[in-house]
Amino acid sequence: MEPLATPQIIQLPKFLDKRGNLSFIEEFKQIPFKIERTYWIYDVPGGEHRGGHAYKQNEEFIIALSGSFDVILNDGSESKVYSLNRSYYGLYVPKGLWREMNNFSTNSLALVLASRPYDENDYIRDMTEFNNWLK
Numbered sequence: 001m002e003p004l005a006t007p008q009i010i011q012l013p014k015f016l017d018k019r020g021n022l023s024f025i026e027e028f029k030q031i032p033f034k035i036e037r038t039y040w041i042y043d044v045p046g047g048e049h050r051g052g053h054a055y056k057q058n059e060e061f062i063i064a065l066s067g068s069f070d071v072i073l074n075d076g077s078e079s080k081v082y083s084l085n086r087s088y089y090g091l092y093v094p095k096g097l098w099r100e101m102n103n104f105s106t107n108s109l110a111l112v113l114a115s116r117p118y119d120e121n122d123y124i125r126d127m128t129e130f131n132n133w134l135k
């Protein structure tokens with residue numbers, strides 16, 4: 001799978017079973033990158049938002065393993081909202097987009113697969129700096 005240039009919702013395999021359902025992800029199969037890091041966001045108090053930054057290189061795949069939340073992506077000219085609320089699909093986020101997350105439901109759990117190890121130097125945390133970096 002080649003790196004993708006645009007954000008997209010990716011449906012995951014789903015094994016429906018009366019004992020309970022099962023989905024999975026393998027690197028370079030369902031998602032277009034090698035998984036170097038996994039983190040999750042949980043216990044988000046009502047009304048809080050996360051994100052508010054861009055990555056210069058890191059790509060991500062975000063899944064609502066439980067509950068729901070919105071991911072807002074901005075490419076410098078337009079903003080799109082992706083509502084995640086099922087564990088059998090996720091949002092692929094290419095590098096170089098401003099991203100925020102909000103509207104977390106009670107007990108929601110956001111799983112994030114990332115293409116790079118954590119590196120604060122890969123973050124752009126200021127919107128003005130992001131817009132300059134895009135030029």
Ligand code: TYD
Nearest residue numbers: 037038039041049050051052053117118119
């Ligand atoms: P951050 O990505 O800034 O969270 P958000 O954008 O959702 O507010 O992460 C918050 C802090 O957690 C960050 O300052 C450092 C730490 N952190 C790590 O050490 N490793 C990681 O993989 C991530 C995602 C964050």
